Amino acid sequence: MTYTDVTMVRIYLTEGDRLLHRLLGHLHDTERVMGVTVFRGTAGFGRSGKIHGEGIVDIAFDLPLVVEFFDTPERVEEVLGGIEGWLGPGHVVQWPARVNA
Amino acid sequence: MTYTDVTMVRIYLTEGDRLLHRLLGHLHDTERVMGVTVFRGTAGFGRSGKIHGEGIVDIAFDLPLVVEFFDTPERVEEVLGGIEGWLGPGHVVQWPARVNA
Amino acid sequence: MTYTDVTMVRIYLTEGDRLLHRLLGHLHDTERVMGVTVFRGTAGFGRSGKIHGEGIVDIAFDLPLVVEFFDTPERVEEVLGGIEGWLGPGHVVQWPARVNA
Numbered sequence: 684m685t686y687t688d689v690t691m692v693r694i695y696l697t698e699g700d701r702l703l704h705r706l707l708g709h710l711h712d713t714e715r716v717m718g719v720t721v722f723r724g725t726a727g728f729g730r731s732g733k734i735h736g737e738g739i740v741d742i743a744f745d746l747p748l749v750v751e752f753f754d755t756p757e758r759v760e761e762v763l764g765g766i767e768g769w770l771g772p773g774h775v776v777q778w779p780a781r782v783n784a
Numbered sequence: 785m786t787y788t789d790v791t792m793v794r795i796y797l798t799e800g801d802r803l804l805h806r807l808l809g810h811l812h813d814t815e816r817v818m819g820v821t822v823f824r825g826t827a828g829f830g831r832s833g834k835i836h837g838e839g840i841v842d843i844a845f846d847l848p849l850v851v852e853f854f855d856t857p858e859r860v861e862e863v864l865g866g867i868e869g870w871l872g873p874g875h876v877v878q879w880p881a882r883v884n885a
Numbered sequence: 886m887t888y889t890d891v892t893m894v895r896i897y898l899t900e901g902d903r904l905l906h907r908l909l910g911h912l913h914d915t916e917r918v919m920g921v922t923v924f925r926g927t928a929g930f931g932r933s934g935k936i937h938g939e940g941i942v943d944i945a946f947d948l949p950l951v952v953e954f955f956d957t958p959e960r961v962e963e964v965l966g967g968i969e970g971w972l973g974p975g976h977v978v979q980w981p982a983r984v985n986a
Binding site: 684686689691707711715717718719720721722723748753778779780781782783784 | 796823825826827828829830833835837848850864865868871873874875876877878879
């Protein structure tokens, strides 16, 4: 296989943020990044220390969501610059990777 | 903890590809990689720009799937060489990591 | 965006391990790591080669679970030192990443 350098990104939301549709629309329609996948966690907690999880009735609608995508390092930097105002600190993780070309 | 160097791999499919069983069988029976986990995304899009997701009736059967595994860098290179013909460009992401020994 | 160096960690369990609650409680209450998310896989296998997956009746309660978290490299090293006795070899993967500050 031959490869292209990319930056992997994982953005941590919860369903209660109501940011998912806006973010997906932006990544798809405006930024046209190479690929995006959304995963729903079954439990989790963030900096607040508040646990989000299924099976705890009053937070059943606040499950963790992860929006994962990758693109060239330059594109990822541009894309994240465009959405940084939407997301608090500690919510956007990135690392270098390679994708088959 | 002591560690061994590995390569992490994430392969992006959709349920509509009908590749999952073949790929899992190959990784398990033939390649015997150290560990494989399959995750189902709740929404996503790839290079085509076509959105895959639950809640959109006619693509309810085409949810994203991610096949994740890791093994030594040498083994991963061999394994990916054996399956590269199955997968289009932009579907196999890898990066260096460490696993507890 | 400005960034902080972190170590990403993924811990591979199965539901049958019955370790999830203990591990989450430890990471949340004792270690207070920056954020934890739990994902349930839909199929998988580990070093034993035994396949875990939905749709196979007698192992329906042994689906793969991944506990993902990140924190500073120093904190992650401490945290993993505290739980290494709980987890067999080949179950804790880590790699360097960056998080928005």
